[in-house]
Amino acid sequence: MTLLSTHRLHKDFGGIVAVNDLDLNIEKGFITGIIGPNGAGKTTSFNCMTGLDVPTSGQVIFNDIDITGLPTYRINRLGIARTFQNLRLFKEMTVFENVRVAKHRTSSAGNLQKDSGLWLEKLGLWTYRDERAKDLPYGLQKRLEIARAMATNPKLLFLDEPAAGLNQTETQEIMELIRSFRDSGLTVVVIEHDMHLIMNLCQHITVLNFGQKIAEGSPESVRNDPQVIEAYLGKEDHAAR
Ligand SMILES: Nc1ncnc2c1ncn2[C@@H]1O[C@H](COP(=O)(O)OP(=O)(O)OP(=O)(O)O)[C@@H](O)[C@H]1O
Ligand SMILES: [Mg+2]
Incomplete structure (x- = not known):
């Protein structure tokens, strides 16, 4: 069952297109990963789904409610919470x-x-x-x-780089924590550059590049996708761990 979806979600800042007609489907009860190079639009897409940025166009639907452009406190009351990269x-x-x-x-x-x-x-x-x-x-x-x-008390939790700046032990603890949230019924969406975390935690991964979705699927399929390797994994050697 889909808990949250975006439909042609679009955000530009002046001339910069940060999120480009993005269609996302977040499945209830799963951990979804969002990956992609720096500046790919990961954080901006979170911001558009949690009320920090108002989308230029497109829609965000949560639990069958159109939450596009609602202020953060209202989105939070409906059951979405988040953490911040900074x-x-x-x-x-x-x-x-x-x-x-x-x-x-x-x-x-x-x-x-x-x-x-x-x-x-x-x-x-x-x-x-x-x-x-x-x-x-x-x-x-x-x-x-x-x-x-x-x-x-959210139904959906967005985590923007929860492991950034953490050592290996701390990262492991955060992974166990996220897993325990999922096991208790929470739906989680996580942005990370730590591929060990992403590949071990997520059932589903969406890959962004220049604001667009370039691939999505299981960790296995994403890891072996030539386009993903070209745009992200290969270049930055994230897949090594
Ligand atoms: N408030 C803003 N004003 C102008 N440009 C912005 C703003 N926020 C983001 N951008 C631009 O939008 C693009 C997407 O940025 P975003 O922060 O969403 O990327 P990201 O995928 O989260 O990158 P990172 O992995 O480095 O965190 C970038 O080109 C960024 O410079
Ligand atoms: Mg970011």
Whole structure:
């Protein structure tokens, strides 16, 4: 079953076409990967689906609702949460406050404290709850972004480069976390340059280049697609691991 789809989604910035008539289908209950070279339009397509950018044209349909151009808070309330490639935490706030602010939109005041604590515990951040977000090591700041997104109780989670800047152990932990989300019924879409993560986690992969979809399918089919190798895998040697 399709949870989210885009129809000829298009975004340009002045003369630059970032997303070019993109048709996407995100299947419910799966982990979908989005890969492609720098500047391919991966983040912009996320932005168009989560209300950060207003598409120039085209449509975004989530759960049979047309969400094209809706503001982020409304899209979030409908059940879509995300993390950012460049972290967007409230740096001066504590770890606990960062999650509580996110939860505020979805919880009644009564269980706000409890639910925020729950997500911090699940993500291994409870011991850091009173530290300021900016004082956490980078790997934990990335976890905090995930905790904050999950605290809004999404049906669909977009992750923009969750493993970037993490070491191998941290990357492995993030992979297990994403898998556990999927196993509990969440639908996940992940942008990554880490091919080990993409190939091991995703059931379905979409490849973008110059804002367009150049291939999609199973990890196996994408890995062996000559066009994908030419545009991305071969050149940057991502497939080696
Ligand atoms: N706000 C903006 N204003 C102008 N141009 C933009 C803006 N955001 C993105 N672009 C351009 O749109 C294109 C797509 O960028 P985008 O960030 O979506 O790529 P990406 O696939 O996420 O790349 P990366 O792997 O480096 O994160 C690029 O040419 C980028 O410079
Ligand atoms: Mg990006």
